[in-house]
Amino acid sequence: MVKYSQHQLDLAFGALAHPIRRGILARLSTGEASVAELAKPFKVSAPAITKHMKILEEAGLLSRKKLGRVHRCRLEERRMKQAQEWLAEHRKFWNDKLDALERYLKENP
Amino acid sequence: MVKYSQHQLDLAFGALAHPIRRGILARLSTGEASVAELAKPFKVSAPAITKHMKILEEAGLLSRKKLGRVHRCRLEERRMKQAQEWLAEHRKFWNDKLDALERYLKENP
DNA sequence: ACTATACTTAACCATCTGGTTAAGTATAAA
């Protein structure tokens, strides 16, 4: 069952594969922000942030509009949800296994 | 709140960012398999599969033991769960937004 | 008009990814 474009999932998971980009997404999950605000916690150059933004944007996880010279950024929840759902599709199996694993670990500490 | 090594998450999400590797994981979620069995659905060379296996293994998503000349592969549920949980940590926010989005889309088709 | 701010683009570099073919190792089967 292929619900979403494999390529979109590639881009979404690839975008999640870097701590700066996950940090940006985490920050955005609490509300919109400018590029400068998103960049603040990280000690890399501005162009490095621009590149991360581009990867997030091309993955469809983030969108923005320019207000004056400030770029107002927001999460794109739909694409984010698709990544979540790929994992969720398999969660039943994994959870079955995890339940067994956790029982085992409880009984064999 | 950083529950897991950022680096481990990098590797896990990076490993999820390729359709062949997601296919391998999906197959493994239904039970153990040999490398040849995992490779079967994909029309790439054996060394290409070896590399995908290595990426999955280094991400901690997959383990194996050698029985004779066959490598028996299985999912590593714990690491898989860590990736799931990073998303889950943010799901509350996202779901709030998604709920709002879906209400909006229902009312503004 | 000038200067500072917010951000991007260009050019460069090292490393990783994702594929190939050819060759190698270890086990099983004949």
Add this chain to the structure above:
DNA sequence: TTTATACTTAACCAGATGGTTAAGTATAGT
């Protein structure tokens, strides 16, 4: 013992990632 099977390693290549510095564009403030 010879051969086939299961898989890996080596060597190569193209393209993407992730960082840098230097320079550019557009808007805002003085």
